[in-house]
Amino acid sequence: MSTPTPASLRAAFGLEGQVAVVTGASSGLGRACALALGAAGCTVVVNHLEAMAADGEAVAAEIEAAGGKAMPFVADVSDEAEVEAMFKETVRRFGTVHVLVNNAGIQRGAKFQDMTLAAWRAVLDVNLTGQFLCARSAVREFLRRGPEPDVSPSLGRIVCMSSVHQTIPWAFEVNYAASKGGVMLLMQSMAQELATARIRVNAVAPGAIRTPINHDAWATPEALTELLKLMPYGRIGEPPDIAHAVLFLASDLSDYMTGTTVFVDGGMSLYPSFRGAG
Numbered sequence: 001m002s003t004p005t006p007a008s009l010r011a012a013f014g015l016e017g018q019v020a021v022v023t024g025a026s027s028g029l030g031r032a033c034a035l036a037l038g039a040a041g042c043t044v045v046v047n048h049l050e051a052m053a054a055d056g057e058a059v060a061a062e063i064e065a066a067g068g069k070a071m072p073f074v075a076d077v078s079d080e081a082e083v084e085a086m087f088k089e090t091v092r093r094f095g096t097v098h099v100l101v102n103n104a105g106i107q108r109g110a111k112f113q114d115m116t117l118a119a120w121r122a123v124l125d126v127n128l129t130g131q132f133l134c135a136r137s138a139v140r141e142f143l144r145r146g147p148e149p150d151v152s153p154s155l156g157r158i159v160c161m162s163s164v165h166q167t168i169p170w171a172f173e174v175n176y177a178a179s180k181g182g183v184m185l186l187m188q189s190m191a192q193e194l195a196t197a198r199i200r201v202n203a204v205a206p207g208a209i210r211t212p213i214n215h216d217a218w219a220t221p222e223a224l225t226e227l228l229k230l231m232p233y234g235r236i237g238e239p240p241d242i243a244h245a246v247l248f249l250a251s252d253l254s255d256y257m258t259g260t261t262v263f264v265d266g267g268m269s270l271y272p273s274f275r276g277a278g
Ligand code: NAI
Pocket: 023, 024, 025, 026, 027, 028, 029, 030, 047, 048, 049, 052, 075, 076, 077, 078, 103, 104, 105, 106, 126, 130, 161, 162, 163, 164, 205, 206, 207, 208, 209, 210, 211, 212, 213, 214
């Protein structure tokens, strides 16, 4: 799909010169968000796992090659000390943080009766605790820095990557669905508590988007045909579909929005199996 040019992004979103941290930015949706924020003029901290160093560094290099500013940073979002070190280094190098995209996430599916405690904990640790730890560090920095009326009417913005599975139950992925249901109430509760401090917290809930996390669901024509039955709009999502919604929520164009989930799912959450039935 077509991606807006950097010039149009800069003009449209007013994010030039702001600092954004994107977690899990070495692939998929995080990569797309990092590239879009970089094109919109943000300095982007490209968070990635040690094991994804080559990919994380490539994303940062791509942002810089397009005329932007980026820093790759290794941190496991479920590790308190590593998250705190990432924000400390971001503030030391770039002065502050304006935007957090809480994106890193994993799936470890299994039949319910076979799901190990390790698989349960791994998913909750990354998808939910990781979002809590990064959001807490971001909020501490927003409050420390204080208002910058020339930059934004808000103190800072957090965009949580949720999923249609924050509301759609998901057999064989109960740890994942529970984590995204948790993200929804984490996001809403933070938004309620922090609105008086003029910190905005929102979420994007993607449907099925073509990334490594769901490779098996789209990699063969047969799998894609099955998947498309769940999508009234008739196509799989692509990472820029999500990055564009994230850009909007990260910018002041959405200044009166907080505690909201924007579903970007081609209609997946519209009970498509009810078409012609019921
Ligand atoms: P992906 O697998 O390409 O991206 C996940 C990224 O998170 C990877 O780069 C991975 O290295 C990183 N990561 C994993 N554990 C980490 C940790 N402990 N610390 C830091 N980074 C870590 O898959 P995708 O699709 O880009 O996933 C991104 C987010 O989007 C996830 O939260 C996922 O749940 C969510 N999502 C994806 C959908 C899709 O259809 N692709 C739909 C709905 C939500």
